[in-house]
Amino acid sequence: MSSWLLLPSIGVFLELMLLARGLSARVFTRYYFFYIYICSSLVGTLAAVAIHASSPGSFAKWYWPIQFVTLIFGYGILLEILNHVLAPYPGAEKFARTSGLVAFAATFCFALIAPLVMPAWSASTVLEFERDSRFVQCIFIFVLLAVILYYAIPMGRNMKGMLVGYGLYIATSMMSLAIRAYGSASLMEVWRTIQPLSFDVSMFVWLVALWSYCPNPVPDASIRLEEDYEALALRTRNMMDSIRTHLRKAARA
Amino acid sequence: MISLIFFLAVGLILFSSLFFLARRNARPEGGSDELVGARQALSALQAGLLPPNLVQRVFAVEDWDYVCSTTPQTIQEMFMEERKRISLLWIDQVRDQIRSLGRFHRGAARHYAQLNPRMEMELAFRFATLMTACRALHLVVYLAGPYAAPRMVTAMANAAGRACEISEQSLRFLNAAQLGVVSARSAA
Numbered sequence: 001m002s003s004w005l006l007l008p009s010i011g012v013f014l015e016l017m018l019l020a021r022g023l024s025a026r027v028f029t030r031y032y033f034f035y036i037y038i039c040s041s042l043v044g045t046l047a048a049v050a051i052h053a054s055s056p057g058s059f060a061k062w063y064w065p066i067q068f069v070t071l072i073f074g075y076g077i078l079l080e081i082l083n084h085v086l087a088p089y090p091g092a093e094k095f096a097r098t099s100g101l102v103a104f105a106a107t108f109c110f111a112l113i114a115p116l117v118m119p120a121w122s123a124s125t126v127l128e129f130e131r132d133s134r135f136v137q138c139i140f141i142f143v144l145l146a147v148i149l150y151y152a153i154p155m156g157r158n159m160k161g162m163l164v165g166y167g168l169y170i171a172t173s174m175m176s177l178a179i180r181a182y183g184s185a186s187l188m189e190v191w192r193t194i195q196p197l198s199f200d201v202s203m204f205v206w207l208v209a210l211w212s213y214c215p216n217p218v219p220d221a222s223i224r225l226e227e228d229y230e231a232l233a234l235r236t237r238n239m240m241d242s243i244r245t246h247l248r249k250a251a252r253a
Numbered sequence: 254m255i256s257l258i259f260f261l262a263v264g265l266i267l268f269s270s271l272f273f274l275a276r277r278n279a280r281p282e283g284g285s286d287e288l289v290g291a292r293q294a295l296s297a298l299q300a301g302l303l304p305p306n307l308v309q310r311v312f313a314v315e316d317w318d319y320v321c322s323t324t325p326q327t328i329q330e331m332f333m334e335e336r337k338r339i340s341l342l343w344i345d346q347v348r349d350q351i352r353s354l355g356r357f358h359r360g361a362a363r364h365y366a367q368l369n370p371r372m373e374m375e376l377a378f379r380f381a382t383l384m385t386a387c388r389a390l391h392l393v394v395y396l397a398g399p400y401a402a403p404r405m406v407t408a409m410a411n412a413a414g415r416a417c418e419i420s421e422q423s424l425r426f427l428n429a430a431q432l433g434v435v436s437a438r439s440a441a
Contacts, residue, residue, distance in 0.1 A: 092363040095370045131260065138267055145270050149277070150377065151363040152356070164271050171267040178260035233372045236358040 007196035008045055014203035015042045018210065027158070027213045031084075033076030034162060034210075040073040064126050071133055075104050077166045078140055084216050085159050089151065096147045103140040110136075131177035137170050156216040161209015165202040172198030311336075311343055314400055333398065340399035341391060348387040 015038055022028040028035050044066045052059045078100060086093035110133070144163070148155065155163070172194060180191040320332045393401055 089363040095373065098370065135260065135263065138263055141267065142270070145274060149270075149274065151359050153363065155274075160275065164275050167267055167271045171264040171271075175261055175264035178257050178264075182254070182257040233358075236355075237372075237375070 005049070007193065007200055008049060011196055011200045011203055012042065012045055014200060014207055015045070018203060018207050021207065021211060025212050027210050030213055031080050031158070031162075031210070033080040033083075037070070037073040037076045038206075041070050044070045060126075064130070067130055071130075071137070074137065074166070074170075075100075075140075077162060078137075078144065081144060081159055081163055085148065085153060085155055088218055089153060092147050092151045092153060096144050099143040100140050103136050103143075106136055127177060127181045131174055131181055134170055134174035134177060138174055141167050141170060154217040157209055157214040159216050161205055165205035165209065168205065169198050169202040172201075308343075311339055312399055317400060336399050337394065340394050344387065344391050344394060348384070348391070351387070352384065 018038055019028075019035065019042070022031075022035055022038075048059070048063070048066055051062050082093060082097060082100065086096055110129075141163070145167075147153070176191045176194040176198070317332070317336070320329055324332070
């Protein structure tokens with residue numbers, strides 16, 4: 001087996017294992033969006049390998065459509081995290097969903113408009129476009145992470161693994177694409193290794209994290225807060241103002 | 254080159270954030286934990302840390318004057334070390350309790366569907382600046398000793414006292430009966 005096929009083959013093997021385990025442990029039915037992404041990725045990888053093997057000349061033509069489809073399905077993972085992790089926290093969910101929708105709409109519009117604006121795409125244009133799309137996803141993940149960490153929202157093993165695995169893949173993809181877009185042909189080999197390797201690592205993280213179903217911790221909903229949000233936020237802001245003013249005065253004294 | 258550095262930096266920051274997330278302990282908390290924590294923080298501030306006589310005692314210059322006038326150099330040094338340590342502990346305790354009150358706000362706010370993201374970002378910024386100010390006071394005392402900024406200490410105590418008053422209003426809806434139920438559940 002040639003070296004460029006080794007890493008994608010490991011990825012395909014791990015994908016198949018993930019799907020098989022998802023079906024046998026009945027995790028599949030819990031995370032539809034995630035497994036749809038895995039299926040789309042599997043089909044995309046197999047199609048890319050088949051095209052590359054049969055007619056390498058037309059590979060460049062098909063590369064971006066395949067990437068675009070998996071990129072769109074990738075948002076399913078983030079949607080899954082929104083649904084499972086943030087659903088019990090309407091406030092935090094609203095924050096993340098609004099930011100996520102903006103990021104998704106930006107990616108989608110950019111992907112639709114870009115071919116019209118630039119009808120003759122070069123290889124470097126495709127590369128930069130993919131890198132920028134990954135960057136938008138990075139921003140979405142940042143927002144999600146910020147909301148989860150700021151509000152100290154607990155995550156179960158499944159959800160944590162899903163987010164960490166996808167984040168690793170997106171960050172590595174973006175970095176390797178940036179290196180490739182900047183660098184010479186010598187960096188091509190680095191990209192050819194890092195890109196599929198990061199996907200294999202993500203697959204491994206997912207396989208371990210989703211080996212069995214682990215529900216996300218649910219907050220104690222027995223205490224109902226009687227105040228409304230505006231009052232709560234206003235009081236906290238007043239508290240901050242008061243303390244800051246006093247400290248500023250003291251510092252000047 | 255600048256774009257390459259930018260994308261690499263973004264990627265590395267994401268890596269570190271994911272690492273932090275992976276290492277974080279996902280404690281199965283709920284609204285009750287925050288409520289109990291906030292109530293305890295409030296009690297600790299009001300009854301244990303902020304009474305004026307306690308603050309005056311910790312930062313009393315008269316004690317230092319007395320020690321200086323009646324004891325040898327070694328005792329003076331020992332006294333200063335001890336008083337500085339107590340002062341720093343006091344500042345840290347006050348800061349921790351204020352942080353706990355902030356945690357209560359976040360714990361409560363996340364449940365509200367009508368949460369205002371802009372307001373939340375503003376509050377997060379204010380909270381960060383307040384924590385920085387507390388650290389600055391800690392630094393001043395650490396470097397210059399407990400008697401370097403007496404007015405700053407008084408102001409901080411007063412400010413924390415006001416924060417307690419406002420937080421008490423926020424927590425007023427949690428009456429004694431509810432608190433008892435929540436505390437019992439948390440203990441279990």
